[in-house]
Amino acid sequence: MTSSHAQAGAGPRIAPDDLLTLLAVARLGKYTAAAHSLGINHTTVSRRIASLEKAVGERVLAQAPEGWELTAHGRRLLPAAEAVETALASVAAPVPRTGQEGRRLAGTVRIAAPEAFVAAYAMPALSRLQRNHAGLQVEVLTATQRARRYRSGMDIEVVVGRPDTRHSTAHYLRTYSLGLYASPGYLQRHGRPETAEDLADRRLIFYPEHSLEVDSLLGAVEQLPETAGYFRSNSVAAQLQAARLGVGVGLLPAFAAEADDSLVRVLPEFDRELEYWASVRPEALRSPVVEHVLAALR
Numbered sequence: 001m002t003s004s005h006a007q008a009g010a011g012p013r014i015a016p017d018d019l020l021t022l023l024a025v026a027r028l029g030k031y032t033a034a035a036h037s038l039g040i041n042h043t044t045v046s047r048r049i050a051s052l053e054k055a056v057g058e059r060v061l062a063q064a065p066e067g068w069e070l071t072a073h074g075r076r077l078l079p080a081a082e083a084v085e086t087a088l089a090s091v092a093a094p095v096p097r098t099g100q101e102g103r104r105l106a107g108t109v110r111i112a113a114p115e116a117f118v119a120a121y122a123m124p125a126l127s128r129l130q131r132n133h134a135g136l137q138v139e140v141l142t143a144t145q146r147a148r149r150y151r152s153g154m155d156i157e158v159v160v161g162r163p164d165t166r167h168s169t170a171h172y173l174r175t176y177s178l179g180l181y182a183s184p185g186y187l188q189r190h191g192r193p194e195t196a197e198d199l200a201d202r203r204l205i206f207y208p209e210h211s212l213e214v215d216s217l218l219g220a221v222e223q224l225p226e227t228a229g230y231f232r233s234n235s236v237a238a239q240l241q242a243a244r245l246g247v248g249v250g251l252l253p254a255f256a257a258e259a260d261d262s263l264v265r266v267l268p269e270f271d272r273e274l275e276y277w278a279s280v281r282p283e284a285l286r287s288p289v290v291e292h293v294l295a296a297l298r
Helices: 002-009 016-028 031-038 042-056 072-092 115-132 184-190 196-201 215-222 236-244 288-297
Strands: 061-064 067-070 106-113 135-142 156-160 169-182 203-206 229-232 249-253 264-266 272-280
Touching (some): 016 042, 016 072, 042 072, 106 288, 156 288, 169 184, 184 264, 203 236
Parallel strands (some): 106 156, 203 249
């Protein structure tokens, strides 16, 4: 019996908190992002990962140029970490009221996405999810950028153009177009441009070139002549407001500009089709919460 008892107690003693920390780093790629998601500090994350590696006798994470990747042993621990997360979520999730669907989502999803996409598409989808799932928490960072080779700190990153990232999966969301828009007052004062060359003496409203890393967006403005001036902002809301106030001609997402009755499309033949894609780490996509949010965004 002594032998049997010793055998049953053999093996590594793994703390559930250490597994949850591994899961957070695997999904977000950074100790700092994992620490923020867990409500602890960077040092505690490092200590827990070291404790886990001591318990299993293997490295569970390997440092990549821009973050952390799971080792083969770390990937084998993922199901156990996810089981701990699921068990805790089931305890913390509110009990559904009679007549509501039984399955409840609980957890936090972090999203980086262009401001216009957030306002027009993400917010309606996310608000529906949060109304139906009291345990679902969402953090949204607005950013218009290309997908980094190694994503970190976000569960879902929405970008313009298909991402080519070695450590993430790409998911098509939707197609949209850029067009040229101005206010009726501006057109009355300055006249309606008839050709693209007529824009040479106008002020163009668009993103700051030095902060814009999206090739397809840069390509759109490069197809226009050099303009006499500009208003530049990384905020689409500010771009729309500048166009409304008659600052110049805006190169704007059609879905945002055409929702505004105060703007008129000019040079309709100038139409640049672009795509929104989501970049998601495979480890993050294993989470039911991330999976549901991505499905809603699609």
